[in-house]
Amino acid sequence: MSNKTISAVPALNPALKLNGFKVYKISEIESPPHTHGRRDFYKIVLVTGNMTISYGDQTIEMNDTFLFFANPHLPHSVVQHSKKKGYACLFTETFITGRERTEILQKSPLFRYGEIPAIPLNSEQATFITGLYQKMLSVHKGDYTYKDELLRGCIELIIHEALRIQPSQIELKQKNAATKITTLFMDVLERQFPIESINYPLKLRTAQDFAQKLSVHVNYLNRSVKEITGKPTSVHIAERIAAEAKALLQYTDWSIADIAYSLGFEYPTYFNNYFKRLTGLVPKSFRIQKV
Structure with a gap:
């Protein structure tokens, strides 16, 4: 199978800019090619597949199921070596601000240059985070009055779960x-x-x-x-x-x-x-x- 340079980001920028948030199932949307460049949003991807991720000056080979965190201030690109499946959520800094949420993004090692932006997951961890993405999909499509608050809570849970999984690498x-x-x-x-x-x-x-x-x-x-x-x-x-x-x-x-x-x-x-x-x-x- 030939390698493809891909992005886990479909053409959703207008909606993203309007609402500040988007969540989708990767297998349902084709990902268009893109150059190694910056974006105006944060991205958290739960994906299963074999791919090479370039992030800042790092190159990471990933196979199986993992979480990937993209910072809008650092360029990244992905070379796909096999079919992939999973979920992705994109959000702007404006969407996540409020209370201590901005601090979570600024201080989390998962969003800082020089840290490892991809975390391998076992089956139990993948199941838990998959449930959070499914919850976000359901809530985002609904008309719950406080859905943005609930979506922000899901994002925080994913970040905290990732920090809980990977403390040994940080330490x-x-x-x-x-x-x-x-x-x-x-x-x-x-x-x-x-x-x-x-x-x-x-x-x-x-x-x-x-x-x-x-x-x-x-x-x-x-x-x-x-x-x-x-x-x-x-x-x-x-x-x-x-x-x-x-x-x-x-x-x-x-x-x-x-x-x-x-x-x-x-x-x-x-x-x-x-x-x-x-x-x-x-x-x-x-x-x-x-x-």
Whole structure:
């Protein structure tokens, strides 16, 4: 079967612009070809089929049943590899505004650039969301006075259900970001060692120093490092400085004052107190025991 570039959007723009909402069954309407471009509406599609979705700078291969979320601010296109079936709803930002609904669109990871816009569904999840689309079809065709309110509620339920289904992927992305900044921190920390000359003393000694070096907020650095390693940033720094201090005391003939200055301490007394707090010994006692 030849591949076709398709859109899950039929020629419904006049009605959509008039009412701000449209819902339809995909199998009932032919989808005309379209270019990779922006639209003036949001789109949520429940579809079963094999297709390639281009969304912003991402390309996603999807097979089986999934939800697809399209943001009007990002171009997208679809290449269909097999027959498809399902449902789609389109709505403008004006239609969904009111109460906290605008915030749902703005803050939902499903509508932000860089997030995964397609979510695979199992049979139970697909059945539940299919029921919501069928409810929207029924309500949209009827004359219920508050049907727009009910339709908005169905849209919210689909968004919340998608967030409930996919929390692990969202959390994984957050954890990957924390892992990345933690790895960078550990790398910068380690690159400062070994100290080979008192003329080149340690420069980065606090969490704030490292945050500035990495161009991130210190709170974000501390939170990420603690999440990934289980220990605060300050503890990693202190342990590494203490390890270097032990090596310098044991393997060099530098004076304790020179070691203190090389590790960034303004006065030897500060170094003595720091070392004792971490090891239980003052530097001189440690050196005597190890020599």
